[in-house]
Amino acid sequence: MTLLIHSMSEFSDIILQALQIAGARNIAEVGAEFGGTSQQLAAYARVTGGSLTSIDPAPKQEFIDWVNQTPEVRHIAKPSHDAMPELSGIDAWVIDGDHNYYTVIEELRIADRLARRDGKPLFALMHDVSWPCARRDCYYAPDRIPEEHRHPYSFEGGVALGSAACTPNRGFRGAGSFAWALHEGGPRNGVLTAVEDFLDEARTDERQLAWAHVPAVFGLGVLFDSSAPWAPALAEMIMPWHNNKLLASLEANRLRNYLAVIDWQDRAAEAA
Structure with a gap:
């Protein structure tokens, strides 16, 4: 059992119910990694007679093996x-x-x-809209980000709750698999900031988009066109989860405990 619960698949009940309410059949997934969420989406698409397109330029081998045995799923390696x-x-x-x-x-x-x-309503389900990526960029492939849109970053630095800094070899870090922006907050930094700026753009165009934020397991965001015929039913389902204070408290406690374990491990390694 992994110590850190981190997968979007933890939200499967909410995600699949939302897709069902919206009558979604053809689904596109951005980011597959090991394919945990992909398998659930594929099963949903199979039952509804729909399709799943999964976009990931470099997924894990487990996902590739699964796709090779699942002809109804289309993988785009871009x-x-x-x-x-x-x-x-x-x-x-x-x-x-x-x-x-x-x-x-x-x-x-x-x-x-x-x-x-x-001619379709916009409907997007998004992960990592809470800490640590809400207000801080994370880069798996920083070379793909244009320099003018990329913050200074570190593959060795770690992050901690309540600290805007990125500390070398301390805190939650990617061990070479991903990099953090050196500073949290400010313009054009983080996933939630991107969502908020996109919503502002939509308001400028006088379009009404609804947004819900489930503050657990790094955060699930649900963004949808409030003029869609299914929007009231989806709002009724998702809004009790939106900015839920109990979930947010549990998530903060979970992260504090996880960060404490990392700190113990780091100190034990230094002592050894």
Whole structure:
């Protein structure tokens, strides 16, 4: 059993119920990793007679092995900004790729353009809208981010609750698999900041989008067109979870405990 619960698949009950309420059949997933969420989405698509397109330029081997045995799932091995414009007829987007401002806001803009082109309501389910990526960029492949959109970063630095800094070899860190922006907060930094700026753009266009934030397991965001015929039913289902204070308290306690374990491990390694 892993110490850190971190997967978007933990939200499967909420995600699958939301997809059912919206009548979504054709689903596009950004970010597959091991394929935990992918398998649940594929099973849903199979039952509804729909489809799953999974976008990930470098998923884990477990996902590739599964896709090779699952012909109804289409895998596009490209970055999201390149792959998404190739799609059409998508009812819902499940976004859990690179967790930084530039990547996420462009993903939302592309999804929105495609929805309007295809005459569909925008509907996106997103991971990592809470700490640590809410207000701090995370880069799996920083070279893919244009320099003008990329904050100074470190693959060795770690992050901790209540600290805007990125501390070398301390706190929650990627051990070489991903990098953190050196500072938390400020303009164009983090996933939640990207969502908020996208919502501001929509308001400028006098479009009404609804947003819900489930503050657990790094945060689930649900973004949808409030004019969709299914929007009232989806809002009724998701709003009790939105900014739920009990969930937020449990998540903060979970993260404090996890960070304490990391600190103990670091100190034990130094003593050895």
